[in-house]
Amino acid sequence: MDYSGQVIALGSFDGVHLGHQQILSRAYQIASKLHGTTAVLTYDPLPAQLIHPDFTYVLTPLSEKVQLLIELGIQFIHIVRFNEQTRITEPVAFVKSQILPIRPSAVVAGHDHRFGNQGRGDIALLRKLLEPLHINVEVVPEFGLFGAPVRSTRIREHLLLGHVRRAADLLGRHYRLSGKVITGTGIGHHIGFPTINLMVEEKGKLVPADGVYAALVDIMTARYPAVLNIGHRPTFMGETRTIEAHLLDCHLPFRPPGATVHFVERLRPERKFPTPEALTHQIQTDIEKARRLLDL
Structure with missing residues (x-):
């Protein structure tokens, strides 16, 4: 396939957050000016997943990342298998084996982009290697919001603290989890709040902090408002961590094969209640608060 004429954005792009979108937007602008196409060269798995096999902080697994990149208008996606x-x-070998064969018109990267063994490759090296070949290297300055740079690490920290609204501000969208709907314990149905139970199958996908959230749940072609709980159900002495969503004003007559949860706001931490009745009263309060947040 002839890839020539592409303007390539370089990076891991985990999260495809607002900072990444500045790089992608600049690549699109240059491609439009050159009458070329916009491309991304990214990694799978993330370098951190290879270096730390127990890394469970991935914001956008490959399938989700590709979907987001396509939605943002990226026409070609080159995936480097990071082993x-x-x-x-x-x-130097990385540039020769991964970038030059594409014959790009230009390359776009963030100011701190690193590549190659121990991250020894940088923007200066890219310019030294590419610009003599008439491949322009464009550097995008760091993008900040709320007084600090927008970075994947910062978003992970917010999610691990349950700050899903702040994470959404940095992502430019609600953080989401997708997975398979599985059979639960039936406790929610027993106390009057039936739930769908989600099992996240993407390896390393970050699950936000335990707690109760206002959320939106996509099932097939429909979207439902919901109250979602992540945790161990301490009131019922639960031992395993679960993800359960109670759909508001909706009772599904079937168990769907899968669902995607969009986190809107954290309502409260998970906690143990003295009785099931006390938990039921709190869930009713959670639902009322979720309705206000979701404008229902």
Whole structure:
């Protein structure tokens, strides 16, 4: 396939957040000016997943990342399989094996972009290698919001604290989880609040802090407002961590194969109640608050 004429944005792009979108937007602008196409060169798995096998902080697994990139108008996506051989590839060899074969018109990256063995490759090296070949290297300055740079690490920290609204501000959309709907314990149905139970199948996907959330749930082609709980159900001495969503004003006559949850706001931490009746009263309060937040 002839890839020539592409303007390539470089990066891991985990989260495809507002900072990443500045890079993608600049690539699109340059491609439009050159009458070319916009592309991304990214990694799967993330380098951190190879270096730390127990890394469970992925914001956008590959399928989700690709979907978001396509929605943002990216026409070509080049995926570098990040394995041990990739990790130890020297920066010059990386450029020759991964970038030059595409024959790009230009390359766009963030100001702190690093690549190659131990991250020794940087913007200066890219310019040294590419600009003599008439491949322009465009550097996008860091993008800040609320007094700090927008970075994937910052978003992960917000999610691990349950600050899903602030994470959404930095992402430019609600954070989401997708997974398979599985059979639960039936406790929610027993106390009058039936739930769908979600099992996240994407390896390493970050699950926000335990607690109760106002959420939107996509099932097939429909979207439902919901109150969602992440945690161990301490009132009922639960031992495993679960993700359960109670759909508001809706009772599904079937168990759907899968669902996607969009986190809107954290309502409260998960806690143990003295009786099931006390929990029921709190859930009713949670639903009322969720309705206000979701403008129902």
